[in-house]
Amino acid sequence: MTIQWFPGHMTKARRQIEAKLKLIDIVIELLDARIPISSRNPMIDEILSGKRRLVLLNKADLADPGITEEWVRFFADEGLQALPVDASSGMNVQQIFALSREILQDRLEAQRRKGMRPRAIRALIVGIPNVGKSTLINRLAGRSAAATGDRPGVTKGQQWIKVGHDMELLDTPGILWPKFEDQEVGLRLAATGAIKEEILNVDDVAFYAVKQLLQHYPDALRERYQVEYGEVDLDNPHEIVELMEAIGRRRGCLMSGGAIDLEKASLVILRDLRSGRLGRISLDRP
């Protein structure tokens, strides 16, 4: 599965999720905490058609904690419970069980009133490529139940996985497509690594990232690369490129002949941004 979605792919992905929805009680909608709106499928409400839902803001370890708190409030205003998690380390992951029970409380109560012992909650994880679906499934299952990879598009092949003592997960997550219409959304998806590098202009993505960093995290580049810069005019592309070149020079990103290799410098910046070495950065803001 690649990020290049065509209308036919979208229809197929949507049908696959709709078929799974019939089997489950609750959807776990996985978003990237750094870009909760850009990593959200634009038709999600329609696709889930009223199914109960828990929103997870994954990769919260890489996101700006203050902004993540604002996002939790934003989703609460939409009537959705949102929980910041880090599927890699397991931070907050155990809370998923209690929150899911809370969201389904009326149904569980109704089953009890009828004298039935509530059966395990059946859940489906959905999200765009590379948002951490497999990592979360593995974390919840406590063993390697799904293949993980650091590049978009590795989830394949459907079984129930028992997680905790009262939840079952469909082992194949629902893959959603991200938004494409908006260029800035594309740049945010790319900067955080949701879109494959091969189909992007790396310089453009790094340029965007540097501009965002200067605007919202003005010390991040200085601290990481020991480059000196004063007030950078964000409306002057030359000043931003000059700063990228200074970073390239610092990092020895040179072409034969000694000119600065801007593409290499861009890759350095993007790798550092995605891995958190530039600090905890959020690109979407409520």
Ligand SMILES: Nc1nc2c(ncn2[C@@H]2O[C@H](COP(=O)(O)OP(=O)(O)OP(=O)(O)O)[C@@H](O)[C@H]2O)c(=O)[nH]1
């Ligand atoms: N820092 C951090 N990295 C994470 C977290 N969750 C997942 N990752 C990393 O993100 C990358 C993608 O994770 P996957 O679990 O393969 O993502 P996926 O959604 O299953 O991806 P597809 O198979 O492409 O649909 C991997 O390199 C994970 O290690 C997290 O909470 N924090």
